[in-house]
Amino acid sequence: MNQQQRSILVELASRFPPPGLQFSYGTSGFRTDASLLESTVFRVGILAALRSIQTGSVIGLMITASHNEVSDNGVKVVDPSGGMLTQRWEPFADAIANASNPHSLIQLIDDFMKKENIQLDGAPSSEVLLGRDTRPSGKLLVSAAALGATSIMGTIANDMGILTTPQLHWMVRSKNKGIEATKNSYYDQILVSYRLLLDCIPPGVCGNNMYEKLIVDCADGVGGEEIEKLKTRLSDLKIEARNTGVGVLNEGVGADFVQKEKIVPRGFGPSDFGARCASLDGDADRLVYFYVLSNSDKMNLVDGDKILTLFALFIKEQLGIINGAEDVKANNSYQTHLGVIQTAYANGASTDYLKQLGLEVVFTPTGVKYLHEKAAEYDIGIYFEANGHGTILFSETFLGWLDIRNNELLSTSRGSEQQKAALRLVATSKLINQAVGDALSGMLLVEAILLQWGWSIYRWNELYQDLPSRQLKVKVIHRTAVVTANAETVVVKPPGIQEAIDVETGTEDVVRVYAEALTQEAADSLAHSVARLVDQFLGSCGD
Numbered sequence: 001m002n003q004q005q006r007s008i009l010v011e012l013a014s015r016f017p018p019p020g021l022q023f024s025y026g027t028s029g030f031r032t033d034a035s036l037l038e039s040t041v042f043r044v045g046i047l048a049a050l051r052s053i054q055t056g057s058v059i060g061l062m063i064t065a066s067h068n069e070v071s072d073n074g075v076k077v078v079d080p081s082g083g084m085l086t087q088r089w090e091p092f093a094d095a096i097a098n099a100s101n102p103h104s105l106i107q108l109i110d111d112f113m114k115k116e117n118i119q120l121d122g123a124p125s126s127e128v129l130l131g132r133d134t135r136p137s138g139k140l141l142v143s144a145a146a147l148g149a150t151s152i153m154g155t156i157a158n159d160m161g162i163l164t165t166p167q168l169h170w171m172v173r174s175k176n177k178g179i180e181a182t183k184n185s186y187y188d189q190i191l192v193s194y195r196l197l198l199d200c201i202p203p204g205v206c207g208n209n210m211y212e213k214l215i216v217d218c219a220d221g222v223g224g225e226e227i228e229k230l231k232t233r234l235s236d237l238k239i240e241a242r243n244t245g246v247g248v249l250n251e252g253v254g255a256d257f258v259q260k261e262k263i264v265p266r267g268f269g270p271s272d273f274g275a276r277c278a279s280l281d282g283d284a285d286r287l288v289y290f291y292v293l294s295n296s297d298k299m300n301l302v303d304g305d306k307i308l309t310l311f312a313l314f315i316k317e318q319l320g321i322i323n324g325a326e327d328v329k330a331n332n333s334y335q336t337h338l339g340v341i342q343t344a345y346a347n348g349a350s351t352d353y354l355k356q357l358g359l360e361v362v363f364t365p366t367g368v369k370y371l372h373e374k375a376a377e378y379d380i381g382i383y384f385e386a387n388g389h390g391t392i393l394f395s396e397t398f399l400g401w402l403d404i405r406n407n408e409l410l411s412t413s414r415g416s417e418q419q420k421a422a423l424r425l426v427a428t429s430k431l432i433n434q435a436v437g438d439a440l441s442g443m444l445l446v447e448a449i450l451l452q453w454g455w456s457i458y459r460w461n462e463l464y465q466d467l468p469s470r471q472l473k474v475k476v477i478h479r480t481a482v483v484t485a486n487a488e489t490v491v492v493k494p495p496g497i498q499e500a501i502d503v504e505t506g507t508e509d510v511v512r513v514y515a516e517a518l519t520q521e522a523a524d525s526l527a528h529s530v531a532r533l534v535d536q537f538l539g540s541c542g543d
Helices: 003-013 038-055 087-097 103-114 138-150 163-176 181-200 222-232 255-261 304-322 328-332 346-355 368-375 395-411 418-431 439-451 457-461 497-505 520-541
Strands: 029-031 058-063 072-078 128-131 153-161 214-218 239-244 277-279 287-290 301-304 338-342 359-365 379-383 389-396 470-474 483-485 491-493 512-514
Touching: 003 103, 003 346, 029 038, 029 338, 038 058, 038 072, 038 087, 038 103, 038 138, 038 153, 058 163, 072 163, 128 138, 128 163, 138 153, 138 181, 163 181, 163 395, 163 439, 181 222, 181 418, 181 439, 181 470, 222 239, 239 255, 255 287, 255 301, 277 389, 287 304, 287 439, 287 457, 301 457, 304 338, 304 346, 304 379, 304 389, 304 418, 304 457, 328 483, 338 346, 338 368, 346 497, 359 483, 368 379, 368 457, 389 395, 389 418, 395 418, 418 439, 457 497
Parallel strands: 058 128, 128 153, 214 239, 214 277, 338 359, 338 379
Antiparallel strands: 029 072, 058 072, 277 287, 287 301, 379 389, 470 512, 483 491
16 A cells, blocks of 8 residues: 555545444344444445455445334445345454454554555445435445445445335345346336246236235335336236335334234234235335234244245255256256245244155354355255345356256256246346345245245235244343354353253344244243343353
8 A cells, every 4th residue: 555545545534433332243244323323334345345346346335224114224245145244353343343443443453454465556436335224324325335435546435315125135236247237127127027927827827916905014114115126017917015115214103013923013904804915124125025914913924934935845846847857857957956944033844844745954153144155055055044034045056057958858848847947947046136035036036936836925824823832032242152053043151052942942233032932832932941041151151
């Protein structure tokens, strides 16, 4: 780094003194009260520019706090693939966010550039795409991010405006593949793919779903505006959007509220009895479904586990059709490695059901970065968390085979069930957002599958019966005092706590407790018993 670049960075960094908090980059990036984030966002802008130079690719930077309250905000980086920032760069993110003054910040950057062999002199121009959700604090924070990015000479910061988090991820992935990266091109791709799926539905199979509206809770966030845009281009599906921005973001609304509280969001009630409903979160990267029970504000939740199961059933069916004929088995079959990825928070009934179908189910630690990484190991990897965040990944090898097979079937047996199954998988791979969980594209895929099978939301929900469960948070001094193994299903530290839990069972400093049992009362009792044990053992082990 030359002296001119150092002087620029020192001068600009001096405008953004750190707030004195200790930041840690996680699955959601950096997230806290919006009034304390300007310095951190400026510094993450620098990181994004350096990442762009190192990779020779477009990088994304999203300003959002997702399902958090409106006074919070956050920042996270999107890597060239459209996925999350590589874990290898997370320690550097922590270091620059927590640097105490401009000079220590410059030294950290200088040392990291030498370690990573990042050369500014003669480097190709770099580009960072900036996006934000609807929070009032977003505009100021995007300005700070842009200033950070452009403080690295030769970097262009393109403000993409207000958009969903998945749209920014999709744009980064698309631009790095040489595809047009705009909102219009995003909608073009998912809507064309959705209609291809509808074209493959056998006549007379759709049942009543084609004529029933879908009511969508938009969490008073960015999803409201985007659903309205979607409606103008979507004559095949009747959508009624609620909570589109008049109320307070995420307050008594949204996928996180619905999934955790298991009651209907604001604006829904007994008059919606029987309707098929969906709920997005504040930045539209989570999706859950539900239907209202008669004469109450209670509802039946159809969560991320059920969405995963629907997708897995659909893909398994299409693969079976493609590889079902003798000539395919003999000459053209592809032994597809299909995997389903869950975390310890998945309902045990869903795991049992998926295994009974003969599907390969594996567990990872909690966090999208772990789920996404594992899903990428398969020809087709499907992951979803119960909270509604998930997607489907298709390997390039599989897609190459599928494209060849689809073209063969088009020339030899156009309109056959095999050819339609191949086309459905091609359309699914383009409809689903392979960069990250996306409530809008996921919703369209759910709707297409329900129409394909003529299923109501009740039929879908009856695939299996969820085990009663309860999730609690236990406030602790240091959450790192609890160490787990086997994808967070067994506690190994402090010593003795797992044995005590066995007796019972027959991004903040909290330990999350998830318990299942045969009845809701038993699940509640077990969760509270484990919470007391956590408190007891961590109290005795100190720091």
